[in-house]
Amino acid sequence: MTTALYLRISVDDDNSDESNSVVNQRDLLRRFVKADPVLSTGHILEFIDDGWSGTNFERPQVKKLLDLARRGGVQCIIVKDVSRWGRNYVEVCEYLDQIFPFLGIRFISLGDSYDSEAHQGRTTPMDIAFSSLIHDIYSKDLSQKVRQSYFDRTKKGEYLCGNAPFGFVKSAVEKNRLVIDEEAAMVVRRIFDLACEGESTTQIAAALNGDGVDTPYMYLMRKGRVSKPNVSAVNDRTFWTDDTIRKILYSQNYIGVQISGRYRAAKPGSSKRVRLPESEWIRVPGAHEAIVTEEIFDRANKTVSHFKLCTPRKRRLFSGKMRCGYCGRTLSHRAANLPYYYCNGTRLNSGMGCSNDKLYVDDLIALTLHAVKTEAQKVLDTHRKQREMKVGVAARDESMAELKMLNTQIGSLERHGVSLYEDFVEGSLSRDDYLAAKTECATELDKANARVAELNGHLNAASVNNDVPCDEPLLRRVLDAGEVTGEVLTLIDRIVMYEPERIEIYFSFGDTNAFELNRCGGGKRGLTCPAK
Numbered sequence: 001m002t003t004a005l006y007l008r009i010s011v012d013d014d015n016s017d018e019s020n021s022v023v024n025q026r027d028l029l030r031r032f033v034k035a036d037p038v039l040s041t042g043h044i045l046e047f048i049d050d051g052w053s054g055t056n057f058e059r060p061q062v063k064k065l066l067d068l069a070r071r072g073g074v075q076c077i078i079v080k081d082v083s084r085w086g087r088n089y090v091e092v093c094e095y096l097d098q099i100f101p102f103l104g105i106r107f108i109s110l111g112d113s114y115d116s117e118a119h120q121g122r123t124t125p126m127d128i129a130f131s132s133l134i135h136d137i138y139s140k141d142l143s144q145k146v147r148q149s150y151f152d153r154t155k156k157g158e159y160l161c162g163n164a165p166f167g168f169v170k171s172a173v174e175k176n177r178l179v180i181d182e183e184a185a186m187v188v189r190r191i192f193d194l195a196c197e198g199e200s201t202t203q204i205a206a207a208l209n210g211d212g213v214d215t216p217y218m219y220l221m222r223k224g225r226v227s228k229p230n231v232s233a234v235n236d237r238t239f240w241t242d243d244t245i246r247k248i249l250y251s252q253n254y255i256g257v258q259i260s261g262r263y264r265a266a267k268p269g270s271s272k273r274v275r276l277p278e279s280e281w282i283r284v285p286g287a288h289e290a291i292v293t294e295e296i297f298d299r300a301n302k303t304v305s306h307f308k309l310c311t312p313r314k315r316r317l318f319s320g321k322m323r324c325g326y327c328g329r330t331l332s333h334r335a336a337n338l339p340y341y342y343c344n345g346t347r348l349n350s351g352m353g354c355s356n357d358k359l360y361v362d363d364l365i366a367l368t369l370h371a372v373k374t375e376a377q378k379v380l381d382t383h384r385k386q387r388e389m390k391v392g393v394a395a396r397d398e399s400m401a402e403l404k405m406l407n408t409q410i411g412s413l414e415r416h417g418v419s420l421y422e423d424f425v426e427g428s429l430s431r432d433d434y435l436a437a438k439t440e441c442a443t444e445l446d447k448a449n450a451r452v453a454e455l456n457g458h459l460n461a462a463s464v465n466n467d468v469p470c471d472e473p474l475l476r477r478v479l480d481a482g483e484v485t486g487e488v489l490t491l492i493d494r495i496v497m498y499e500p501e502r503i504e505i506y507f508s509f510g511d512t513n514a515f516e517l518n519r520c521g522g523g524k525r526g527l528t529c530p531a532k
Helices: 020-035 060-070 089-103 126-155 182-196 201-210 216-223 242-250 294-308 361-389 393-426 431-462 472-479 486-490
Strands: 002-009 043-050 076-079 106-109 168-170 178-180 258-260 263-265 273-275 282-284 322-324 332-334 340-342 492-499 502-507 515-518
Touching: 002 020, 002 060, 020 043, 020 076, 043 060, 089 106, 089 393, 126 282, 182 201, 182 242, 182 294, 201 242, 242 294, 340 361, 361 472, 361 486, 361 492, 361 502, 393 431, 472 486, 486 492
Parallel strands: 002 043, 002 076, 076 106, 322 492
Antiparallel strands: 168 178, 258 282, 263 273, 332 340, 492 502, 502 515
16 A cells, blocks of 8 residues: 655745645554554655645646546545645545545545545535635635735835846845845946947847956856756856847846836636736835936937837748857847848857858848758658558558557446446445446446557557657648748748858758758758858
């Protein structure tokens, strides 16, 4: 017999990997198991959600436990009290009344003196249902109080976020107050000064990269204030970009204004956030000391706005698919008479060896169309050859017909199992008759599932290139395409440029990882395309 101990706490303990409440829950549950003559002889598993709300079941460990339970890997679940399992009244009662009895799982809640084995055939006791309802209401009420407390404190100018903005540090004297970090503030002032002198955000980023100035992330790493790796780091280093500069120039934190309350949870316990209108934001002037004056702030932002004045952006043909092979950044697009893509890494002084050349869109279209058509034809040819070697049509049709019949039988057996349980709960079926009928139903279900697995194995072994999805109508339309259409682009995962003469195209179909093109001669596929 396998017993699962489930432990949950909503807030992590800052002083240890697990909160003390979790430690206490573990001690209580293990002492109970040790004292039980049946449970103590079985296998014990432990599932911990430390720092997760009980208002929903989107918790990593509870999902893992339920998956194991559905596969028959757990026969008993023990919790400290029902609120540890969940605070949603409807869902908790559904598990206790329907799901666990159907799966044959014993559920024990120590704090509520509840053992499902003593309540077989009956609905959840009134005290448990009422307790679960109270926990549900309490959780929602607490969420509202926490939100109101957050608003009240932020209106007083308290900084309740994680790391302080670049240029500031949290005060060691007055909790939740920002004070100037002079070393980082010097960089912030330099950014504003350069903007006031007419430098663009790209030019400012290039100057900082050229002087080896730490980015906000690198600065926090050096100070030991962050340990989580940055996914955009190249060789453990990040670079200043125009976006980073723009965020600093736009942030009103640097004139002493703290803005919070931009988002709120969609509903209590939900991880989804919705953006509030600007009129509802909490804006607190003078919340902390300013790094730059309002005059400098306004002048710098006018300069940045001047560089941003341009025609509205239109979605480019290859938007989101172009990458630099050296620094990994998205390639920039220039809408000139002859539009082209280029890497901004050179202008930003990234030092990663990025190419300063242009990849003209006309060339890219010709290269892409040729590459996609070549790969599509290869996939179609492969499928055609495998189709000639696969099992006969009659045998396949016979197997498919049997599969259809088995799936219908499985659905009928599953419904029959539910019907048996309902009859048992209503008292029209005795416990012995229910268990006998349930065993017979489960045996038939196992046989049907085993036959389905066997047939699928035979069909998969003889199918057409199962590892490579093949939408033949789509691929044939692509072969007839005279230009790069939306359908053509759906077959492309990304396009990586090292030099205009060396391009790699990664497909979202086929059995190849990359298609390397070389405009000057033989590439990975021996493709030669015209140069501009």
